[in-house]
Amino acid sequence: MTPERWQQVQDVLEKALELAPADRSAYLDQACSSDSSFRHEVETLLAANPGVRSGFLQPSSVSQVTLRSGTKVGEYDVKSLLGSGGMGEVYRARDSRLGRDVAIKVLPSILAADSERLRRFEQEARAVAALNHPNILAIHQMGTYEGSPYMVSELLEGATLREQINRGRLSVRKAIDYGVQIAHGLAAAHEMGIIHRDLKPENLFVTKYGRVKILDFGLAKLTRRRPGSENSSPTFTDETEAGTVMGTVGYMSPEQVRGQQADHRTDIFSFGAILYEMLAGKRAFQKATAADTQSAILTEDPPEVSKSVPDVSPAMQRVVHRCLEKNPEQRFQSASDLAFALDALSETRGPTPSAPPVLGEADAGESGTKRRKMLYSVLLASVLVALGFVFLWLENRQSAAPKALTEMQLTHNNSENRLLDAAISPDGKHLAYTDTKGLHLSTIETGEVHDIPLPDDLRLHLWRVSWLSDGEELLFTTESEAEGYPIWITSIFGGNPRRLGTTSGMQGAKASPRDFLIAFVGGQGREIWVMDANGGNRRLVIHDEKEHYKTLAWSPTGNRLAYLKVADEGSARSLETIALDGGRPSLVIADKRLYDWAPLLWLPDGRLLFDFTETKDPTIFDADDEYVLWGMITDPRSGRASGKPVRITNSNQQAQFATSVSRDGRRLVATKDGIRLDVYVGELKEHGTHLGTPTRLTVSESYDWPSAWLPDGKTVLFSSNRTGKKQIFRQHLGQDLAEPLIPGDSEGSAEEGPDVSPDGHWILYLSSPRGATTARVMRIPVSGGPPEQVTEFRPDDATSFGCPTTPTTSCLFSRSENDFLIFHELDPIHGLGKELARTKIGLAEGVSWAVSPEGLRIAIMGWSKLRGQVRIFDLRNGSERNLQFPGDWKFWDVSWAADGNSLFAAVSSKSTGYFIARIEPDGKTHMLINEGRNHWISYPCPSPDGRYLGFGEQTFEDNAWMLENF
């Protein structure tokens, strides 16, 4: 190929790529008409397009690992990357001997080059570790792996002080608590003659119990540049470890900046800079460049903390500044003096509303201070519950108020690849989502998407996804025919997913935002459990015999769970919270409008989000529902709610379901659904055991669902909300347009569910007048005429009617009473007749039935007691027979075939998705149409001559959106 030729090829290629794949051939016909080899070149490159689009040569933005999951380091099995920094990567690993998880820090191999220095580092690290001090990270082992030194330490659950400070300044109380702990740790090390030299918030870890641990003792010395400059700054001058330069420079002591001899008081200076930052929420020394920062360390005093934070006392201010003296002689001379001074401050402090502790944080400290603090915290808690929490919330809200809500679409899934769930990472930078093709990870800023490889049997049956608190692992559930919803964990970097157990709730497995814990619904919806993220240590949190749990959320503090429960009897729904360690549940809200299929989400600012099912007119029988996102302030510590529910967004257009929030509470991900239901018709073949390719009959963005055919066998009757209320339409197979069955406005009534009387003269339908508590069955002549009332009734969950097609028979009307489904005669002229039969079905919710063409048998299906079954009830003798199908087959609707022997059933199963099957009298099934998980199909509706099958097909066009300033 020549450059000129390549240019020509590109011109054509570029245009072809802009066209839909189907249109490309025609374009190439025209563009390359004269030159078949030219066309071939273009075509081969076009064929590469799908491969290229899947990420070929695309820069990846997921952070990196050097050790893969499953690698063996010493006797430890590497599981996942926990974090990385300039000084190396930290992995979670399994010590199978002792059955515990540990952390492995792998240092750059370059550090091993100087064996003498490495030896001294090991010696020092071991000496500090030997102290076995509660505020110093415990080191289990050290070694070298493929040339890289590593150390194995206890695995801590929590976050670095850096992460905490990034969320905002700490309360004075907490800063003192942490400060005392750090000082104790330093004092112990200094007594051994060991100096840290690189103390910074990144090197301080706060466990979930509030214990501070100092990390990386001795490491600074190891990374010094050369023995000749023994006391110069630890991480600054080493070109191999530049990543630490920026992070460290603000915490260096003046003597380190000057490259002078540094002793233990250099750590006290760094400590002062950290204490300052905890209190002020900003660095003591921070300038535009490292050089300017260093210059400030040498010459400037940072602004007084008390200037920006009023509740920092003058005594506190003095402690901070005494640590930050330029001259080491003027600082605290020992870390234990410092600890003592700080501890003294903690005794004199009283609660103030402007400095509430971070929500739900446990108090911890050395035993001497602990008792005082607990007492203090009890006093404080009572004040805060009444005042502080609300204050904090208002403060947060006010500061966010001027910004307008922004929304950004994150996924672009269409109806052929239905979005199932989406979750934002703790750092707010990535989105993990599941769809019918797999599990994906996208980078929000660039939109780049990576697939997380999974075996097909998991990949194609995914359900929910959420992040573990480390931001490195994902929790996902799959749908399984036999087992409900298995729970899995996988690293975002790949590797084999680990199976942890099973939840029996569709929504019910969520990872804690703070700890390596997972909560799930078990016991067929009657129990809530918590387990460790490795699947062990399961404990029951709450169980109930009369209610079932639907969906769960963790409190932002990780110490409570919120759950939505539904009463077995009636439709009462309530949202409650409970502490992980038990105790009494606390009610947030009880409201029938709570939508039990929507996720719950508890935001860091205390708002607990849920969806209400909003009915346009609650008095109208089965009016159109809308799902709207609401929130209610709920204290994560006490679990108590305050105030009234507040709407989160004003959009009425699409249902929104809040799935996840970033750790800082700024970015919320919600899925919005765009769904419509269309009527399709297909030709039945081979005696009804096969269905030809269906064609879409209705053309509207609305909900259209068929229920009957006119006797001509060519016209479908369907209900639709296309005019803003439910209304009945008729449409001939040969026509593009539907016409309303009843012309004009029928007093605003909602009309639906038409069927044709056995003699073929009448169309019967349900009508629910606006504002009335009763509904009616109406009739209208097939040949046209005014509608008239057949009967009036008070609707319940089982209200329905249906008609056979044999002329001498009668339509049936159903209602429920206790556990029974009761059938009455229904005559188009004479109205409701005598009770014909009753059958015990348990809950009426989700019950559907159809009467056979000759009017003698009824097929019944339901969601509760009739799970996985179809009941054939014989009206002649009251006998009933249950056809048994797999327990996970969920039946949505049923109708009789024209021959009066077989049934058409709309079913969903976890492994197959949504389908319509023909069921023979002996229970044998033929799959007629299977739409997988992308389309819900139901309302099977055969034409009276058995030639066609009409049905409704729902298209999901859900996508994930990111909301900010919500």
Add this chain to the structure above:
Amino acid sequence: MSQLPPRTVSELLADWHAGNNDALRAALPHVYNELRRVAHRYLQKERPSHTLQSTALVHETYLRLEKQGGLEIQNREHFLAICAQLMRQILVDYARNRNAARRNGGYMLTLDDNLAFKSRSVDMIALDDALNELAKLNQQQSRIVELRFFGGLSIEEVAHVLDLSPTTVKKYWAMARLWLHHELAKTEHA
């Protein structure tokens, strides 16, 4: 001996150009994180047996920069662009050495979990050859791939380095990938 470090990356790079190798040493830390991120990408899903660690890759890049002496570098993007070129050389050299050592197959880097190669890896040497071929057809397209793929530069950064519009870069990038994909698929079947 103490010495306050010089001011900015640009100044350091200018110093290096003036013949001061210590300036490069001082400048490298500032772009080190980016280099490291780039380096890691190649080695991210490497086979466990592969020993060219990303730190080592960065280090090797540094050594070669030092060997080349004071290049004239205008800015951060330009510096990264040079590093991208070096990394390409290092990785390809490495692959060739491996190939020489083991006739069988060669060292393959997995660049992405791309479906294009059915989860298999891209052959570094084949990619290098293909890039050379592409350079004959369109020098800029080859360079864009080098910068994007080996340098980890964004579309905007590449546009800045090559003085092209981002739209052109995006278009060229798409075309180049098509061509390379086809080219590599050919060698794979061969």
